[in-house]
Amino acid sequence: MLVMWCSRTALGRLQRIAPCTVTGFHRAMSTLPKVYVTRKVPPDGLDILRKSGQVQFEMWDSDDPVPRVELLKKVKGCEGILCVLTEKIDAQLLNAAGPNLKVVSTMSVGFDHLSLDELKKRGIRVGYTPDVLTDCVAELTVALLLATSRRLIEATHEAKTGGWGTWRTLWLCGHELANSTVGILGLGRIGVAIAERLKPFKVKKFIYTDVAPRPELANMIEAEYVSLDELAKQSDFLAICCALTPETHGICNWNLFSKMKKNAIFINTSRGGVVNQEDLYEALSTGLIAGAGLDVTTPEPLPTHHPLYTLKNCVILPHIASASYMTRNSMSALAANNLLAGLRGEPMPKELKL
Numbered sequence: 001m002l003v004m005w006c007s008r009t010a011l012g013r014l015q016r017i018a019p020c021t022v023t024g025f026h027r028a029m030s031t032l033p034k035v036y037v038t039r040k041v042p043p044d045g046l047d048i049l050r051k052s053g054q055v056q057f058e059m060w061d062s063d064d065p066v067p068r069v070e071l072l073k074k075v076k077g078c079e080g081i082l083c084v085l086t087e088k089i090d091a092q093l094l095n096a097a098g099p100n101l102k103v104v105s106t107m108s109v110g111f112d113h114l115s116l117d118e119l120k121k122r123g124i125r126v127g128y129t130p131d132v133l134t135d136c137v138a139e140l141t142v143a144l145l146l147a148t149s150r151r152l153i154e155a156t157h158e159a160k161t162g163g164w165g166t167w168r169t170l171w172l173c174g175h176e177l178a179n180s181t182v183g184i185l186g187l188g189r190i191g192v193a194i195a196e197r198l199k200p201f202k203v204k205k206f207i208y209t210d211v212a213p214r215p216e217l218a219n220m221i222e223a224e225y226v227s228l229d230e231l232a233k234q235s236d237f238l239a240i241c242c243a244l245t246p247e248t249h250g251i252c253n254w255n256l257f258s259k260m261k262k263n264a265i266f267i268n269t270s271r272g273g274v275v276n277q278e279d280l281y282e283a284l285s286t287g288l289i290a291g292a293g294l295d296v297t298t299p300e301p302l303p304t305h306h307p308l309y310t311l312k313n314c315v316i317l318p319h320i321a322s323a324s325y326m327t328r329n330s331m332s333a334l335a336a337n338n339l340l341a342g343l344r345g346e347p348m349p350k351e352l353k354l
């Protein structure tokens with residue numbers, strides 16, 4: 001049994017869209033844990049919450065983020081929050097929610113929007129959505145790598161705008177994967193999945209760096225552990241796959257770019273915060289490296305006047321690595337199941353160890 005109240009931004013006011021009329025509703029409802037869902041989540045997750053009969057939930061029924069002021073009001077007294085990566089779950093929000101809050105479930109594999117210390121201090125459990133998006137993110141990373149290295153966006157633009165003259169010997173030449181060295185910064189499930197997809201392109205060697213060697217994963221793709229310096233020096237293609245943490249914040253900076261090869265292609269599908277964008281702009285505009293493909297930036301959305309957009313050798317996507325219908329539905333289902341399990345006091349399918 002549940003009730004859903006949805007907030008519609010366009011109307012600017014709350015609307016009750018699905019009142020439950022089951023007998024005994026009010027009595028039963030009062031005992032169900034209150035949950036706030038911060039965004040219109042894909043149908044699979046929504047169905048799970050609806051059919052569970054375990055929670056009364058209210059959802060911000062919009063594709064745009066709930067305004068912070070509204071969010072702070074809405075979480076008051078909640079036992080659970082299902083959020084996405086645009087919501088900062090910090091001390092202010094946790095204080096606003098109050099002592100009933102038991103579970104935060106984020107529909108994302110990344111958790112840099114969550115203040116883990118604050119959550120831990122309050123004994124709040126955290127669910128997240130690894131694994132279900134690995135294939136989709138790896139696929140997009142490969143697509144972005146090829147689009148960047150083979151200059152596909154530039155090429156279609158030339159074709160459409162009359163730049164396509166006669167066949168020319170070096171026009172729109174790029175860099176190929178065959179016989180290349182591919183570096184991975186932060187080897188996890190996604191890094192392995194990217195390497196597995198790139199291998200058939202006849203990559204010569206995979207190298208990686210991380211806080212420590214990860215032999216069990218590295219063996220799957222025969223990748224060699226190297227220092228960050230060596231990763232920069234040896235990689236023809238460098239894929240950034242690490243989580244954004246205080247240690248990785250701005251790790252891709254001038255120091256790194258200046259050690260990279262002139263033909264190197266830099267690809268980031270992790271978080272914008274790992275990159276110093278001013279340094280990347282310098283590296284790209286001065287030909288220090290050959291190109292960059294970014295699915296993530298700081299901020300998001302990246303303002304349309306940002307200098308990176310002026311560079312032909314920079315391909316920018318609007319954070320779509322996990323954007324397939326199947327994956328987004330799986331993410332929402334996992335987020336819903338994490339939330340419900342956490343509220344029952346059971347192990348979550350995917351719980352972040354704090």
Ligand SMILES: O=C(O)[C@H](O)CO
Binds near residue numbers: 107108109133270322
């Ligand atoms: O953290 C995540 O889940 C991705 O960045 C979006 O799917």
